[in-house]
Amino acid sequence: MSRLRSLLFFSLIAASPLLMAGCGDDAQSAPPEEEAPALPVETSAAQVGEISAFFSGTATLTADEETDVVAKSGGIVSRIHVEEGDYVRVGQILAQLDDERLALEVARAETDLLRLERERDRNEEMFARQLISAEEIERSRSAYDAQKAAYDLANLALEHTTVRSPIAGVVSSRMIKVGNMVQTYAPTFRVTSFSPLLAEMHVPERELNKLSVGQEATVRVDALAGENFTGRILRISPIVDPTTGTFKVTVEVRDRSRKLKPGMFGRIGVVYDTHEDATLVPKQAVLTQDD
Incomplete structure (x- = not known):
């Protein structure tokens, strides 16, 4: 029995090189794996600067007056x-409207007024010397006052012919x-009036706490590409429209050059928060989870 075990042991040892050689041939015959090509990557250094959060909206410019x-x-x-x-x-x-007739009426009223003024002054002297009664001087004064009112009305009518x-x-x-x-x-x-002009935006209610009266706004119009105009928030409606969920924000913009015109379509931006010394990277370098 022990002799049989010895023969089996030596047989396995003798066969081991052959088994190993067979395994080596299979490993050498397998094709090598191909490496994935490298993707080109462009690098850019992050910068430190100022970054702002802003609300943007659109509105048609209208005249304030x-x-x-x-x-x-x-x-x-x-x-x-x-x-x-x-x-x-x-x-x-x-x-100017035709004023010939009214000018004649003013001239006639003025003539009568001067005549009654002289009579009143003369009667005042006579009344002071007690030569006429109180009733007579009162009639003279009343006649003058009535004619003065008629003269003023004629003058006003004449003035109204001028637009x-x-x-x-x-x-x-x-x-x-x-x-x-x-x-x-x-x-x-x-x-x-071309200055100021108003722009009424309808802003979602979630933005309500970000905007306040007096905030500076930037206004751009398609007709004047590349030009920016400065405005400010003039008023904010305290009521949210339940149908649209928005509230009205009125922006006032003054343009002394009168380039802006009522009816132009405006794009309005309002900066409501600014951070200094922020780390800035290109927008295209930021990947979201879905990407």
Whole structure:
């Protein structure tokens, strides 16, 4: 039995090199694994600077002041002094209605007033010398006062034949021509103030605590690419629209150059938070979890 075990042991030892050789041949015959190609990577150094959080919205620019200038008196238009696009000051003459008849009425009222003034002064002297009664001097005074009121009314009617602008701005529309018959309180011109202009944004209620009256705003319009205009938040509505979930924020922008026009489409940005010495990296270098 022991002899059989010895023969089996030596047989296994003798076969070991052959087994190892067979294993070596299989390992050498397996193809080598290919390495994945390296992806190109562009590096950039992070920078330290200022970063701001801002709200952006859109709105159509509207005029803060705009008025239809009405004729305070009826009459025929005799002269027009301005045209559409002209800038006018407060009180500037825009047009003149025919005033010949009213000028004659003023002249007649003035003549009667001067006559009654002389009579009153003469009667005052006579009353002081007790040459006329108190009733006579009172009638003289009353006649003068009544004529003074008539004279003032005639002057006012004459003044109303001159159409003046109640605000400073640009003549945006002319509704009359020379020779037209204008009725009292009929519109004659429209004057629009170009500064300030207003932009009304409808802001989601979640942004309510980020905005406040007086905050600076930047305004851009598509028609003036590359130009920025400075404004500020003028008022914030305290009521949220339950239908849209937004509240109204009004931005005021002043433009002395008058490049901005009512009706332009504006893009408004309001910075509500700023961090200094922040670490800045390019936006395209930031990957989200979904990426």
